[in-house]
Amino acid sequence: MTVSMQARLPTSRWGLGAVLASAFVVALGYGIVLPVLPMMVERLAGSTDPAFNARQIGLLTAAYVAAPVVAAFLWGKWSDLIGRRPVLVIGLIGFAVTLAASALAPSLLVLYIGRILNGGFAAAVGPTALAFIADTEGGAGTEGGDDRRTRAFGWMSMASIAGFLVGPTLGGLAAELKFDLGAATAPPQAVPFFLASGLALVAALGVWFALPGKLPGARAEVSKSGSSMFAPGELRLLVLATVAAAGLGAFEVGLTLRNVELTMGPAALGLMFATCSVVMFAVQGLVFSPLVKPAAARLLVAPAFLVMAIGLAVLPTLAGLTEMLFAVSVVSASAGVISPLLAYWVSHISARSQGMELGIQSAAVSLGLSVGSAAAGLLFGYNCLQGAAFLVAAAAMGLAAIASLKLPRPLAPARHEARPIPADQTDAAV
Template identity: 75%
Template sequence: MSVSMQSPLPTSRWSLGVLLASAFIVALGYGIVLPVLPTMVERLAGSTDPTFAARHIGFLTAAYVAAPLAVAFLWGRVSDLIGRRPVLVVGLIGFAVTLAASALAPNLPVLYVGRILNGAFAAAVVPTALAFIADTEGDDDRRARTFGWVSMASIAGFLLGPMLGGLAAGWAFDTGRAASSLQAAPFLLASGLALAAAGGVRLILPGGRVTGHPAETKNRETSSFVPGELRLLALASLAAAGLGAFEVGLTLRNNELAMSPAELGFMFATCSVVMFAVQGLVFSPFVKTAATRGLVAPAFLVMAIGLAIIPAIAGFNEMLLAVSVVAASAGVIGPLLASWVSRLTARSQGVELGIQSAVVSFGQSIGSAGAGLLFDLNGLQGTAFLAAAVVMGAAALASVRLPQQLAVETGDPGDASARSAPK
């Protein structure tokens, strides 16, 4: 098929709005399952064994986030060839269909297949949206802020998702009504929203393929890694592993702390509010992009401290504080690394962000599965958080010299330390 070529234009408000809505809905579909996953596993497996539930909760979460490993790069390559719009439309429609299938799964194997396919289609959405922004936003500060807005939209979806899932599971428990229908309702709502977003993308987003953003100076067809890029990708994967272990570990600790599904949903909602607030500050016009280089190592260190204290906490209010600490740091790390990778890369934006999505999914799947396995072992439940804390501490050490290295690679003349730092 022929593909029209378009000159790069700044991202319009309508285009940005539909991209943010797409990111929001995909996050909603992911977050909505977390509070109801324990009861879904019990209902579909016919078992109330906590170790059995812990193992499958970890694996189901890992199945969703691992799926992009196989397809994220392909989605990115296809979006480079045929344009961002058709990939976003297909991704959102596929996400809607597989989300509905997951909600109506009659048994655990079907739920696994549904979550794998759901994650595979979700992998097409946010990286392609970011690639569209990278194509059209030539100014570094504006592009970094827009990346932050996409991340904030995802966090807003993650905020609402656990609340809906927690309310559904809590209502089923309190009223004694059919749990399956109540658990399915939020899934189907998110599925309908994904279909609506696909229609919005089709109507609003420009078609065709963008030739490159105005500030383009590099060869975007190269397959090599530029200096510093592998370090950023590795750090992104480690951050995702910590976040995956945190999400699954928090979901499983609700039994130990006697939290209701609604309280667990509130916990995740608080996590999302904190992320939203922190990102709103970091990616505001008041913070220059160059200044964000120095935030990665402190954010990893704060995340390590938050994860380390969670196993010692027994109260709901104290847990809420620890969750907020982890959320604040995680809310800084992810979009910062995505923005800097996009700025450094010598590849096309679709391929590069597909690669980043794959490495992040790899880290998150390892963290999710590892937390589930450790919670499956008696007496080692807290080890999941402690292991994640150690990894985050190591990432903090690896990030200490990152500001100077990024200044060298981007050629920032305003950083005196960059001029003396070795490559």
């Protein structure tokens, strides 16, 4: 591989703010559904069977996160070809439209279609926004590049967490309110959907005006002949990202269904997800602060997997809100360390273009979320296996902790290698 690279163009304050707002809105649109999804399923399916509803909730969540398995890679590759800005705008507009359509779904089948399309358009935002940051922030081989890019990746993750914090809280509050809207109007659960849809349109406008149409001054020539498909350690990172996402998906759906099982109500569920988000936000603020260097942060992955396994294992034994809030904090703190660190290191060591690479990683994460969400819904659908959803996820996290013990060795050389950026990406990007 031969690389010639000039200095990157630093991201502007407005441009970075626009991509952070995009991540926030997409996370809000996802999280806002979780507290109201049980009521929507019961209303559209006309069923009060807990086992049937649990399976539908798990499958609906899986449908949303399964779409990016294919779409994320395509969006990432497309953003390499035509630029980051148009892909982000198209994704946000499509997300807004499909979110509003899901709120008005007249049947369970239409809700499934809406959630699949909603997830497909959401898949355009995450990898493309991260690719924009990777394009514009310094990388390995530049002064302070590792620190700047690590912090920017951390901000992206924190923006998503903030959206996930607002989403379930807003959805839970809306579900508790009683509106006399009339038989011909949308149900009360639709109100947060429309709000998130409007915010997505505003974010699309912000992206269009804040992001530049081109990224001048950064060029690279890359020859990939004879290079392997994956860089050393990259495949292991992708597998770990998939496993971590599966555990998180099982945790989210399992927590929703555990809340129904204990009849705590949507407001309590919103509080638990809010706690989850606040803890993640605080942990990532520390891990991605100047106090922790990127090279040292990777050492936290294995302990975080182990702590996450312990938290998941004890969740099915808890029934009180205070106890569950503590376990939720443990799981969310661990997940807040694992996910963004793996995203950073995949971007750091791969030789592929940023859009394609982050699209591949997003697809891997979506696959894990889909499998974890569906498995949790199916296991909760059987009375004798309800706790198994958390236990299976805990076992997977334990195995991931063992597998991640060898991460420092393959990742260490990456700190001294220059990150290549394809010329076609920098000409058309952003």
